[in-house]
Amino acid sequence: MTYSETIDFLYSQLPMFSKTGSDAIKKGLDNIIHLCESLENPHHKFKCIHVAGTNGKGSVSHMLAAILQSAGYKTGLYTSPHLVDFRERIKVDGLMIPHDYVVNFVERITPQLKEIHPSFFEITVAMAFDLFALQNVEVAVIETGLGGRLDSTNIIHPVLSVITNISYDHTDLLGDTLALIASEKAGIIKQNTPVVIGEVLPETKDVFIQKSQQESAPIFFAEVSWLYRSHQLDNNSLNITIQNTDTGIENEYLLDLKGTYQIHNLITVLESIQQLKTLGWNITDEHVLYGLCNTTRLTGLKGRWDIIQHNPMIVIDVGHNAHGIKEVLNQIKNTVFNKLHIVTGMVKDKDINSVLQLMPHNALYYFTKAQIPRALNETLLLETAKGYNLKGKSFVTIDSAIKSAIENADKDDLIVICGSVFVAGEAYQYLSTL
Numbered sequence: 001m002t003y004s005e006t007i008d009f010l011y012s013q014l015p016m017f018s019k020t021g022s023d024a025i026k027k028g029l030d031n032i033i034h035l036c037e038s039l040e041n042p043h044h045k046f047k048c049i050h051v052a053g054t055n056g057k058g059s060v061s062h063m064l065a066a067i068l069q070s071a072g073y074k075t076g077l078y079t080s081p082h083l084v085d086f087r088e089r090i091k092v093d094g095l096m097i098p099h100d101y102v103v104n105f106v107e108r109i110t111p112q113l114k115e116i117h118p119s120f121f122e123i124t125v126a127m128a129f130d131l132f133a134l135q136n137v138e139v140a141v142i143e144t145g146l147g148g149r150l151d152s153t154n155i156i157h158p159v160l161s162v163i164t165n166i167s168y169d170h171t172d173l174l175g176d177t178l179a180l181i182a183s184e185k186a187g188i189i190k191q192n193t194p195v196v197i198g199e200v201l202p203e204t205k206d207v208f209i210q211k212s213q214q215e216s217a218p219i220f221f222a223e224v225s226w227l228y229r230s231h232q233l234d235n236n237s238l239n240i241t242i243q244n245t246d247t248g249i250e251n252e253y254l255l256d257l258k259g260t261y262q263i264h265n266l267i268t269v270l271e272s273i274q275q276l277k278t279l280g281w282n283i284t285d286e287h288v289l290y291g292l293c294n295t296t297r298l299t300g301l302k303g304r305w306d307i308i309q310h311n312p313m314i315v316i317d318v319g320h321n322a323h324g325i326k327e328v329l330n331q332i333k334n335t336v337f338n339k340l341h342i343v344t345g346m347v348k349d350k351d352i353n354s355v356l357q358l359m360p361h362n363a364l365y366y367f368t369k370a371q372i373p374r375a376l377n378e379t380l381l382l383e384t385a386k387g388y389n390l391k392g393k394s395f396v397t398i399d400s401a402i403k404s405a406i407e408n409a410d411k412d413d414l415i416v417i418c419g420s421v422f423v424a425g426e427a428y429q430y431l432s433t434l
Helices: 003-013 030-038 057-070 099-108 110-116 120-134 178-188 202-214 262-278 285-293 295-299 322-333 352-356 378-386 398-408 421-431
Strands: 047-052 075-078 090-092 139-143 160-163 195-197 219-221 226-233 238-244 250-255 306-309 313-316 340-344 363-367 391-394 414-418
Touching: 003 099, 003 120, 030 110, 030 120, 047 057, 047 178, 057 075, 057 139, 057 160, 057 262, 057 285, 057 295, 075 120, 090 120, 099 110, 099 120, 120 139, 160 178, 160 262, 178 202, 195 202, 195 262, 202 219, 219 262, 226 262, 238 262, 250 262, 250 285, 262 285, 285 295, 313 421, 322 352, 322 414, 340 398, 340 421, 352 378, 363 378, 363 398, 378 391, 398 414, 398 421, 414 421
Parallel strands: 047 139, 047 160, 075 139, 160 195, 195 219, 313 414, 340 363, 340 414, 363 391
Antiparallel strands: 075 090, 226 238, 238 250, 306 313
């Protein structure tokens, strides 16, 4: 098959969770264990850092990868989902997996496809592990897909586990309380392996402590060791002052990720780097500073308060649940503009009411949908939004919604595109053609 035929095969025969929902999930680790055994267990051939959490795990993974690259380590990075190109999921030192490797890998595992029928996600995880082993990466940052305990990535034995935060998302799969969700995420905590907890809540703290005790895993709460002091934001960077509680020293960190919600993620990253240094990793303060201010350049991260243009300002953000949307709205409050235009679409299995009730009434809305089966109908989204006094129109495609927003916006206005990863992905594709 050609590359495009291979990708079409993966999408059509092995549906992605992000496109089709829970029907794409195969619970349990048997398939990924079998698949990796047939590949001679590539995940045993490099060191790993495992990252889970409801929000922020993508940003934390990319920042960690950027710092490790800056420190001279050959670094693999596995994240999901992708925005535009499937190959965004698997990178080595910021370079996406080659097209021909994708094709050859799928052809190579044809016997396993027929025997065990692995899921789309299981195949991509195995593909990442196989590439990292072949290219002799020294360390791979591995982001979980969904949850942790039964996630396909959870066959690794990392040198460090990281859990960013816990909030309500995928409650149909992970549980309807914060403690239950935390228990699933805590499944990545391994025997005698240190774990860093980013943000903690009263409902989740004991869950993490109990699991770490069961596994004899040293546990570190990032918010205890690092305190936020202040920040300054301009159009190109975010300057954050953080205090180390052990030394009392305050340091400034310049991030090329502009969302103020990165403050929480930065604290998680700093504690993670501290634990790696304790384990003997050669990472200096200079490596940390360079990696943080060059994360997007070194790793290709997109969709985190990504300012596409000015006059009017157009921003894309992958915020898609109540916690993520709250952070987007906080960022909007810190932005100077005249009128606010919000292009948004969601998926059927999200708690759309918890998001819509947060949305500002002073915005003009362009309700739309991504071109995927899982997308919520734009007319239904509009009608539901009216119940929260949100005003706007519905659009069949994201392209037409963005086009209308640009036509209606003055140069001092702000256009924010958010609501789902696939809305963001299609927005990138459309805006690249303008």
